[in-house]
Amino acid sequence: MMTNPYIINFPRIGNSALGYISVSENDLMPFETKRVYWTYYTPESIRRGRHAHHALEQILVAVAGNITVETEMPGGLKEKFILDSPSVGLFMPKYCWHEMEYSHTAVQMCIASMVYEESDYIRDYEAFKKLQP
Ligand code: TYD
Numbered sequence: 001m002m003t004n005p006y007i008i009n010f011p012r013i014g015n016s017a018l019g020y021i022s023v024s025e026n027d028l029m030p031f032e033t034k035r036v037y038w039t040y041y042t043p044e045s046i047r048r049g050r051h052a053h054h055a056l057e058q059i060l061v062a063v064a065g066n067i068t069v070e071t072e073m074p075g076g077l078k079e080k081f082i083l084d085s086p087s088v089g090l091f092m093p094k095y096c097w098h099e100m101e102y103s104h105t106a107v108q109m110c111i112a113s114m115v116y117e118e119s120d121y122i123r124d125y126e127a128f129k130k131l132q133p
Contacts, residue, residue, distance in 0.1 A: 002133055003030075005071045005079060005096055008059060008089040022087045024059070024111055030091055031057050031113035038063070038109045042102040052097040052122040052131075057113040059089040065106030072097040075133030097128050 008028065014020035026032060042048060049069075060069060062083035069081045074095050081090050089111070092098055102108065114120065122128050 002073060002075070002095065003093040004073055004077060005081070005090060005092050007081065008091055010061075010087045010089060012087040020087070024089070029059070029111075033111050034114050035112040035116065036109065037112070038107060039102075040107045042106065042108075044102065044104055047099050047101055049098040049100045050123070050125075052095050052128050053120050054122065055094050055114060056117075056120050057094055058092050059111040060092065060100070061086065061089045061109045061111070063107045063109045065103040067103070067106050067108055068101045070099045072128075073133070074128070074131040095122075095128075095131060097122075097125070 010022040010024060010028070012020050012022055024033070039048065060067065060083060063086045067083040069083060069090055070078070071081070071092065072078045073093075083090060100108070122131075
C-alpha cells in the first residue's frame with residue numbers, strides 16, 4: 001500500500017505585528033531530515049522536476065512566492081497542489097512523479113530524507129508508468 005502525497009501544516013508562531021516563525025520538528029515529520037536544498041530564480045517558463053525517486057521522500061515548501069506542483073502516483077492518481085504559504089509543505093512519498101512551475105519570486109525549500117544520489121532518480125516517464133502500485 002503506497003502513501004499518497006499530502007499537505008503538512010507547519011506550526012505558525014507569531015502574529016502580523018511581529019511576523020512569524022515556522023518549524024519542521026521531527027514529531028511532525030514523516031521522516032528524519034538528511035538534507036535541505038533550495039531552488040530560486042527559476043524562470044516562469046521552466047518546468048522543473050519531471051522525475052520520481054525509488055527511495056527519496058521530500059517535503060516542498062514555497063518559502064516565498066507560489067509553486068504549482070503536479071503529482072502522479074504509480075496506479076494513476078494525479079493531483080495538483082498550489083503552495084502559496086510559507087507555513088505549508090507538500091509531502092511527496094517515494095515513487096511520486098512530480099513537475100513544478102514557479103512564480104517569478106518563488107523560493108522552493110526541499111526537506112529530504114536522503115543524501116543526493118543520482119541512481120535514485122527515475123527520469124524516464126515510460127519507465128515510471130511501468131511501475132506497479
Ligand atoms: P534535480 O533534482 O533534477 O532538480 P529539479 O527537480 O528541481 O528539476 O536536480 C537538478 C540538478 O542538480 C541535477 O543535475 C542534480 C543536481 N543536484 C545535486 O547535485 N545535488 C542535489 O542535492 C540536488 C537536489 C540536485
